[in-house]
Amino acid sequence: MTDTEVAPATPVRPLSKAPDDRRRAWIVTGLLVAFMMINFADKSILGLAAEPIRADLGLSATQFGTANSAFFLLFSIFGAVGGLLADRVRPRWLLLGMVLLWSVSQAPLALGAGAAMLFASRIMLGAAEGPAFPIAQQTALSWFPNSGRNLPSALVTAGTTFGVVLAAPGLTWVITEHGWRSAFGVVAVAGVLWALVWIFVGREGRYAVATGPDTPADPAAGAGEPTPDTVGYRRILATRSWIGVTAAYFATYWMVALTVAWLPSYLHDGLGYSTTASANLVALLWAVNAMALLGQAGLTGWLLRRGAGSRWARARVGGITLLVSAAGCLALTAAPSGPHTVLLLIAAFGICGVMATIAVTTVAEIAPAARRGGALGIMNGVVTTAGLIAPILVGRLVDTHGAAGYQHAVLISAAVLLLGGTAAITLVDPDRDRQRLAR
Template sequence: MTDTEVAPATPARPSQRTSDSRRRAWVVTAMLIVFMMVNFADKSILGLAADPIREDLGLSATQFGFANSAFFLLFSIFGALGGLLADRVRPRWVLLGMVLLWSVSQAPLALGAGVAMLFASRIVLGAAEGPAFPIAQQTTLSWFPNNKRNLPSALITAGTTFGVVIAAPGLTWLITQHGWRSAFAVVAVAGLLWALVWAFVGGEGRHAVATDPDTGDDAATATGSEPTPSSVGYRRILGTRSWIGVTAGYFSTYWMVALVVAWLPSYLHDGLSYSKATSANLVALLWAVNAVALLGQAGLTGWLLRRGVSSRRARARVGGITLMVSAAGCLALGAGQHGALTVLLLVLGFGICGVMATIAVTTVAEIAPAGRRGGALGIMNGVVTTAGLIAPILVGRLVDTQGTAGYQHAVLISGVVLLLGGTAAVTLVDPDRDRRRLAQ
C-alpha cells in the first residue's frame, strides 16, 4: 500500500458525541428529578400545615377537603391538554412556562391572602402542575431507548418522593417556627431558581422523534412493525387493554398519593394518635420507602427485560402484585389492626404502591409511537388524577360525619381501590400484543 493509499484515521467525533449525549441525558434527568421534588413540595404544604391553616382560616374538615380538591379541579384537564401540547411544542418550553406559573400562583398565600385566594391559588397551581409528570417523563424518556428507560423513569417518579422526604421535616419546622405562609414563599422561590437553570440546560433527546434498533429501543423497530403517528390515532392507543389496565392501576396509586399529600399527617396524628413530630417523621419514612421501592422495581424490571422476559411479566405483573400487597396493608389497617404492626402496615399500604406510576409510564411509552407519546401519557395522567379530586373530599366528609372513625373507613375504601387497580394491571396489560395490533 502506498502513502496515498493509507486510509485516514477515523475521527473520534462520533464517540465524543455519544459521550456528550449521555452526559446531557443525565443532566436533564437530574434537573427533572429536582423539578418533581419542587412539584411535590408544593403539593405537600396543605397537608403539613392542615391544622394551622384550618385554625387560621376557620375551615371545617369538609371545607379543607374541598380546598385540597380545588387543586385537582383543572389539574386533570390541563394534564391531558399539556400532554397533547407537548407533542406539538418543544417540552423544554412547556416545562419552563409551567414552573413560572406555579411559582407565581403561590405568591398571594405567602403575602397574606384569605380563604377565597386559597381556593383560587390552588386551582391555578393545579392547572400549572397538571402536565408536570407526563411531560417530565416524556422529556427524560426521549434521551433513552426502551430497554434503558426503567431507571431514569423511576428516578423522575422518585423525585416526587425525594421532594416530600426533604419537605416534610423542613417545611414542618418552617411552619412551626415562622408560620404556614412562609412555606409557600420558600417553594415559590425554589421554582423560580429551577426555571432559571432549566432555561440554559433543558432540552429533548433523539428518541423524542424516532426509535433506534441499534441501541435496543424496541424489537418491533428492527422488524419494521413500529407504529407511526400517521397510522395510529390517540383513540386506538387509548382503546388498548394495556393502556386501560395501566391507567386503572395508576389511578389506584394516585388515589393513595392524594390521601398521603392531603390527609396522611392528620390521619397519623388524629386517627392513630402519633405526635406531630412523629407524624412528620413517619410521612418522610413512607416517602423514603416509596423511593427505595421505585428504584428496586426499576432494577428488577430492567434485569428481567434484559433476560428476555416479556414486558407483561416484567412490568405489569410486578406492578399489579405490588398494588395487591398494598391493598392487604390498607385493609388490615382499616380493620383496626394497630399496635406493633402499625408501621409495617403503613409501609405496605402507603409506602410501596407508587411503583405503578413508573410502570404505567414506561408501558404507555412502549406501545405508543414517539409522536403520540406526549398525548397518550397526558391523557392517562388526566384520567388518573381525577382520584385527587375525589379522595380528599371523600375523606373530609367521612371525618366530619364520623370523627376519627372516618379515617379508618377511608383506609378500607383505599384498600378496595388498590385491589381493583392491581387486578386490572395483572389481567389486562400486554404491551407486546397491543403494539403489534397498533402496527397493523
C-alpha cells in the same frame, strides 16, 4: 423491541458526540428529578400545615378537603391538554412555563391572602402542575431507548417522593418556626431558581420527535413497529394495556392524593401520633416509596434482560404490589394500634407508587414517539381525577364520623387498590398491543 418508532425528521447526531449525549441525558434527568421534587413539595404544604391553616382560616374538615380537591379541578384537564400540546410544542419550554406559574401561584398565600385566595391559588397551581409528570417523563424518556428507560423513569417518579421526604421535616420546621405562609414562599423561590438553571441546560434528547434544530430524532423506524401515520390516539387508548395501566395508576394516585392531603392528619388524629412523629412517619413512607421505585426499576430491568416480556416484568410486578398495598389497608382497619402499625403503613402507603413508573414506561412502549405525549397526558388526566375525589370524600367522612372516618377511607382505598392491581395483572400486555397497533 427496539426503540425506533419514528422516522428521523432531522439527521441523527454524529456518533462522536455520544458520550456528551449520555452525560447530558443524566444531567437533564437530574434536573427533572428536582422539578418533580418541587412539584410535590408544593402539593404537600396543605397536608403538613393542615391544622394551622384550618385554625387561621376557619375551615371545617369538609372545606379543607374541598380546598385540596380544588387543586385537581383543572389538574386533570390541563394534564391531558398539556400532554397533547407536548406532541406539538417543545417540552423544554412547557416545563419552563409551568414552573414559573407554580411560583406565581404561591405568592398570594405567602403574602397574606385569605380563604378565597387559598381556593383560587390551588386551582391555578393545579392547572400549572397538571401536565408536569407526563411531560417530565416524556422529556426524560427522549434521552433513552426502551431497554434503558426503567431507571430514569423511576428516578423522575422518585422525585415526587424525594420532594416530600425533604419537605415533610423541612417545611414542618418552617411552618412551626415561621408560620405556614412562609412555607409557600420557600417553594415559590425554589421554583424560580430551578427555572434559571433549566433555561441554560434543559432540552430534549435523541429519541424525541424532532421539533427543532437541536433535537435529533430516533433512527429509522423498525419493521413491525407502530408509527404515527397509522396509529391515532383513539387506537392507543382502546388497547387493553392502556386501559389496564390507567386503572392501576388511578389506584396509585388515589393513595398519593390521600397521602398528600390527609396522611399527617390521619396519623395524628386517627392513630394518635404526635405532630413531630407524624411528620417523620410521612417522610419515612415517602422514603420507602423512593426505594421501592428504584427496586422496581432494578427488578424490571433484570427481568427484561433475561428475556421476560413486559407483561411480567412491568405489569405483574406492579399489579402484585397494588394487591399487597390493598392487604396492608385492610389490616390497618382491622388490627389494633401497636409497633406493627408502622409496618402496615409501609405496606399500605409506602410501596404502591411503583405503578406510576410502570404505567409511564408501558404507554411509552406501545405508543409511537409522536403520540407519546398525548397518550401519557390523557392517561394522567384520567388518573388524577382520583385527586379530585379522594380528599373531599375523606373530609366528608371525617366530618360525619370523626376519627372513625379515617378508617372508612382506608377501607375504601383497599377496594380501589384491589381493582387496580387486578386490572394490571389481567389486562396489560404491551407486546400484544404493540403488534396490534402496528397492523
